[in-house]
C-alpha cells in the first residue's frame with residue numbers, strides 16, 4: 001500500500017525540495033551511483049532524509065550517522081533504516097559516546113565516498129581507520145567548521161583522498177549560511193524563549209555568512225543590533241550596514257540577547273558573563289558547542305534551573321539570571337522545537353552535496369588527494385535548476401554583449 005502523508009515523515013519536506021525531486025526522477029531511471037556505498041553525516045531530520053533517499057534512488061547504498069548527537073529526529077531515521085540499501089547508525093537521544101561509537105561502526109563498513117558535516121567522519125577515518133581511508137574515492141563537506149578542519153588536514157598533508165569543499169560555493173554560502181541560518185536561528189530563539197526580537201539589543205558575535213544573515217534579519221524584525229568581530233574588514237562591513245560595532249566587553253553590558261556564529265571557541269566567557277544584565281538570553285548558532293564558555297558559566301553560577309523546556313537558567317550569586325538556550329548547542333537544530341533550516345534552502349545545499357558525489361564517482365575528474373573547490377559549472381547548474389523550479393528566468397546575453405565583455409579598446413564609446 002502506498003504511504004500516506006501521515007505515515008511518511010519525509011512527505012512535507014519532499015514538496016519543498018524540488019531539485020532533489022528532479023534528481024530522483026532523472027537518476028531513479030539510470031541509477032548512475034549503482035555499486036557505490038556512500039557514507040552520509042548530517043543533522044538527521046526530514047531534509048537530510050530526502051537527500052539520503054535521493055542518493056539511494058540514484059543507485060547508491062547509503063550508510064548514515066548524525067553530525068550532532070542531539071539533532072536527530074527518530075521517525076526519519078526509522079523510516080529510512082527500514083529501506084533496503086539504507087543503514088542507520090543513529091537513533092534519537094544518543095549520548096556523546098554512542099554518537100562517537102556509531103560513527104566508527106559506520107566507517108568499519110568501508111564506504112567508497114563520504115558526504116560529511118563538520119568533518120566528523122573524514123577526520124575519524126583518517127585518524128582511526130587508515131585502511132578504510134586508503135580505499136575511499138572521495139568526499140564532500142557541507143559546513144564551515146568542517147572546512148576549517150580539512151584545511152588543517154591539508155596543511156599537514158594527511159588527506160588520503162580528494163574532498164570537495166561544498167561549503168565554499170556561492171550556492172551554499174549565500175543561501176544556506178546567510179538565509180537558512182539567519183531565519184532558522186531567530187525563529188528558534190523566538191519560539192524557545194517565547195520572547196520578541198523587536199526592540200531588543202541583540203549582540204551577534206561574528207559577521208561572516210551566518211552572522212550577517214542573523215544580524216540583518218534581526219534588524220529587519222526591529223532588533224537593535226550590535227556586532228562583535230575580530231576581522232577589521234568584517235567589522236567595517238557591519239558598521240556600514242548599520243549595525244553598532246563594539247568589543248565583547250562593551251557588548252556584554254549592552255545586550256539583551258546574544259547569538260554566537262563564529263566557528264571559534266570561548267567567544268563569550270566568564271569576564272563577559274560577569275558584565276551581563278539579569279535576564280539575558282544566550283544562544284549559539286556555530287557548529288560546535290564551544291563558542292560560549294559553558295564551564296566558565298557553570299563555575300560562576302551557584303545553581304541552575306529549567307524555567308522552560310530548552311532553557312537552562314544560571315543563577316549568579318548576585319541575583320542575576322542568565323538564560324542559555326539549547327545547552328549552547330546549535331540553537332536552530334537542537335532546541336526542543338528546532339527543525340533546522342527551511343527546506344527550500346537545504347534543497348540547494350543537498351543538491352550541491354549530490355553533485356559533488358556524482359562528479360567524483362561518475363564523471364571522475366581524477367583528482368589527487370586534497371581539498372578542492374567544487375567546479376563553478378556545477379554551482380551554476382544547481383542555481384539554474386533552482387530558478388527553473390521557482391519559475392524564474394534569467395536574461396540571456398546577446399552576441400554584442402558577449403563581444404563587448406571580451407574587447408578592451410571599446411571603439412564605439414564617445415570618450
Ligand SMILES: NC(=O)c1ccc[n+]([C@@H]2O[C@H](COP(=O)([O-])OP(=O)(O)OC[C@H]3O[C@@H](n4cnc5c(N)ncnc54)[C@H](O)[C@@H]3O)[C@@H](O)[C@H]2O)c1
Pocket residue numbers: 143144145146176177181205206207208209210211228229230231234261262263264266267285286287288330331332333341
Ligand atoms: N547553525 C547552522 O545551521 C549553521 C549553518 C552553517 C554554518 N554554521 C556554522 O556557523 C559558524 C560560522 O559560519 P560562517 O559560514 O558564518 O563562517 P565565516 O567564516 O564566514 O564567519 C565567521 C566569522 O566569525 C569571526 N570571528 C572569529 N572569531 C571571532 C570572535 N572571537 N569574536 C567575533 N568574531 C569572530 C570571523 O572573523 C568571521 O568573520 C561555523 O561554525 C559554521 O560551521 C552553522
